[in-house]
Amino acid sequence: MKPQTKFFHPLSANAALNISSKVIQMCSEKKAAHMGGALSITDFLSVYYSFFYDDIVTSLYYSKGHACTSLYAALAHFNFFDSKELESYSENGSIFTSHVSHHVPGVELSTGSLGHALPVASGVSYAKKIAKSNHVSCIILSDGELNEGSNWEALLFIAHHQLPCTIVIDYNKLQSFGKTNEVLDLEPLSKKFEAFNLECIVVDGHNHSEIFEALSSPNNSPRVIILNTIKAHPLKYAMNTLESHYYPPTEDQLIEGLKDIQEHYERHICK
């Protein structure tokens, strides 16, 4: 797969519409949790796979494995497998487990226990660097996940060796049992990364052109992209709620949610 190099909003907006819709359908049908965190990262995944993913020189490590529905739906949308296969999601015997599985085509690493993907990707990036490869690893972390010390060990290592990787934080400011600033405050977050000697860019995580710009910046050294996001975006009934981490949509909420998603993205697609 080769990336498009020019930003074309309808392309990523169409992806986001499909992926978000699939996420809430999967959560509704299978009564699955973790819808909120899956929706907050959908826009990033849509832009990344639309314009930047290249199986030769990039790889994606998805550390927030609980938010698996958006990654599975993204991989289906970008033809890693037939989206019909997602019908088995979370069923007995399915490879589509409810935390990300590397048995799924397109998935690099199984994740689900937090704080694992950044260390693994740092090893990959180190090997790529000494091989003088132009490969760039992209690692997506949740905000709550930054509570895990292993991430900070890896950040020290990545900064020290100036490894070519893009570290993306889905900063929706809600973790499992409360707000991030009430459970274990991350602020000042961008200053923490800067203090580690890491370049840090803060963008609106639902604005595709801002995401595109951030990913387009030079990437021969490590960079952190903090995505200011909203949990369960763009579902009006569920946005910015802790409940969206747990409850799947009811039948009515699914209908309403699909409408919200349609309304939110079609203005960009029809442009």
Next chain:
Amino acid sequence: MRDTFVNNLIELAEQDKKIFLVCGDLGFNVLEGFRDSFPDRFLNGGISEQNIAGLCSGLSREGYTVYFYSIGNFPTLRCMEQIRYDIAYHNANVNIVAVGGGYAYGSLSTSHHATEEIGMLRTIPNIMVSAPSDPSEVKEIMRVTSTNPSPSYMRLNRSGEEIINYHEPFIPGDLHLAYKGSAETKNKAFVSNGAICYEVYKDLLDAKSADDLFSLPLIKPLEESSIVNKLFQYNEIIVVEEHQLIGGLGSAIQGILYDHFSASDNSYLPKVHRIGIQDTFQNVAGSQDFLREKAGLFNYRNHI
């Protein structure tokens, strides 16, 4: 053992350009030879074992045969979940090597006593677990693990360990006859691994014992049928290990023998006496031998 490990690794790395050594900021006066010979295949990852275990998995994804070297609990218990998930579940080619097995770093305190790691690692799928009994078995184990793409763990003692004159070639996962007793009929056999095996060996030699001693350096996976065939010839088995009794060599032997007994029509089962650490910590300073004595590990001598 650690010198055998590093010298052997240098030899292997000369042949195999994919061998990569990672340490967690230790190895002073041990790892310099490797570092200076292969600077681009050596990495000091700093004091960060969780990150190192993960990054070793990452390095292996890029084709390296990775060795992760540190002391006892640090590359094992400290990062057990990374071993399970990043290394074992993804079947990464990462070989963990710990120096200071058992009470080898006796006086350095409980933080440095590696007395539970074998039991914990044995329960994890895909990973080979070993505790070689002497430097020659370190080489044998490395011959197996360096060519096997699955993960492994190897427990070393320290340095200066002596060689055992084995009576038969090493077979991975099988009993390795270390001392052949004078008895015409097989009555008692000792089974051990790790550095304490050498202590048993020395005592049996000194006593000109009639009983046999087997080393079992590769504790997982095991050649179960061969072990069963050999050990069912004896009336009594004495298992000696520098590890908690729970989950260690003795429980592995006991499990195999009892499983075989339960599945067969055989009404005979050899007695198994297990000598190991009895669910305790050592909270005083002491040499390796002092702590072994205190933990009752030398009680195997009552069977000689």
